[in-house]
Amino acid sequence: MAQVHIDRVSKIYSGTQRAVNDISIVIPDGEFVVLVGPSGCGKSTLLRMVAGLERITEGTISIDGRVVNALEPAERDIAMVFQNYALYPHMKVYDNMAYGLRNRGMPKAEIDQRVREAAKTLELERLLERRPRELSGGQRQRVAMGRAIVRSPKVFLFDEPLSNLDAKLRGQMRVEIRKLQRRFGVTSIYVTHDQVEAMTLADTLVVMNNGVAEQVGSPLDVYKRPASTFVAGFIGAPAMNLIDADVSDDGSAATVGGAVIAPLEHSAILEPGHAVTLGIRPEHLRRAGANEKAEIELVVSAIEILGADTLAHGQIGAGGPGKSNLIARLPGTTRLEVGSKLPLAIDRSAIHLFDRETGRRIVSDKASQTEVTPRARLAAV
């Protein structure tokens, strides 16, 4: 159990391109951190630098207060679960788990006790004499977990450990991994590109893009106050609607092609004509009541009925210069027809505002500003 301190870490594989670019995160003891982001954003690279499988180009990584940059993976007291499990094909399940302990010169009796205990926790007792190729995908996954647990390491590292499982098993294992991590209280870093996994597992979410940590925060924080248009579009499904707009002359509304489409609360800090991107989550759009003023009118082009919800896809500002696609998540009882016009109301408080040029979130006051700045939350720990 340990704190992991990633301090201004960068990775350059070759040339000048940075796979990981100046990332700093402090992970408190026992916390479960999820690195999430699109393919190629550098998640695995960062994780592998913590593991010691990849050399750190710049910066330092410390585990439990000790800088590990120059240490071999086996000296870092970490355990890693790989995407394809990476079990030793020639060893039985028992030996797969015992191998690391034997190499550390642990007494036989203790090894046996640890392996059997882990096998019991993971319901592997009856499989100990099998070889990996005689196991199902889910069982292999458990063995990989077991191999990590028996070492009782300071840090667990996971690189997309569930992505080779089917959807149902993935859901089960997700819950199980979280339970195990709580039970052992081991600091964990978990890489995934699946945002459901990310949201449900994380104490702290690190959203990465192009080698940079776009935002670090609790899952709810990231969902509620995305720090950039990238995060806004990445976290949440269906993705947040992002609409290019301008601030009206009196600063009280966002306009698209001259037509007001949303009221603004940020007037104090916005100049008229400021180019912004408006973010509205599909779930924050609702059908306007009969005597309510509809902010926007959606021309429905497709309907997805999911049971609990209905998703209405369509365009706003059709025909005009501000034409833009939009998705609204409506109650499952809503009756809609393709081609019809749907009046929608927006909660002012649910509107996210981003600077169109930088893509960064525009915050209305100082208080919320501290909340969304990356690193602030964790650096304070």
Added chain:
Amino acid sequence: MNKVRFGHSAIPYLFLLPQMLIVAVFFYLPAGEAVRSSFYLEDPFGFGSTFVGLDNYRDVLSNAEYRRVAIFTLWFTVLVAFFALAIALVLAVKADAVLRGAKTYRTLLMWVYAIAPPVAGLLGIMLFDQHVGPIVKLAALFGWDLRVGVNYHDTAFAMIVTAVWLQIAVNFIFFLSGLQSIPRSVREAARIDCRSGFRRFWTVTFPLLTPTAFFLVVINITYALFDTFGLIDLMTKNEPGNNPVTLVYKVFLDGFRGNDLGGSSAQSVILMVVVFVLTIVQFRFIERRVHYS
């Protein structure tokens, strides 16, 4: 899997026919002829032959010279196979460490090694040339008057070194591709589990290489026994008198130089049995061997 069904037609047999013909003409016929003539005493001048039963075998097996050659062959085979495998493995492990991930280099290197053997063979023999061979000169520096083709032990030494030299390339390719087919993540898991690279090699890498290694052991034994014929011929310079030869070369010597066709046939039948046993061992082993995937 696409399975083509031909029904009860003769077409599949027709397809097999050319292959079967080749096997029959070049293997079964000569083999059968060898077995037959091993029971006969052939007249050296070609005037008929007499059936002598197992006499040829008895003669061969009780012959002290034959036993001496058999013992040399055994040593030769063991040493050649061992060194050719061990050196190739060391080279492959070193190359693998450099080549990890770099596919272009790997292909290039394979090419070089695929083209190299004939050239390497020539080189190997030139190395021991009495007049210009650098190894001979090197030995002379240490006061060792290396006389290949004249001194029994010197010839044996040169034969083993050259045979090893020739076989390293093939072994290297197989070992390298075996190493490269071990999943990267398995090695990484081992790096996390085990600090010592040496221990890691013997507990994870090598066990995963055993299917390749076993296959190569059989290949190398076969090579040392049979494919070194030309090499021995060159090294002994047609004067086998005081020089070491292997069993295969002795078959040739007795049959074509000594004109003892019966005895030579009996020897080849014995060798056929050896090959047969080797093949069975190989299949047995491969069947039982775990195939990691």
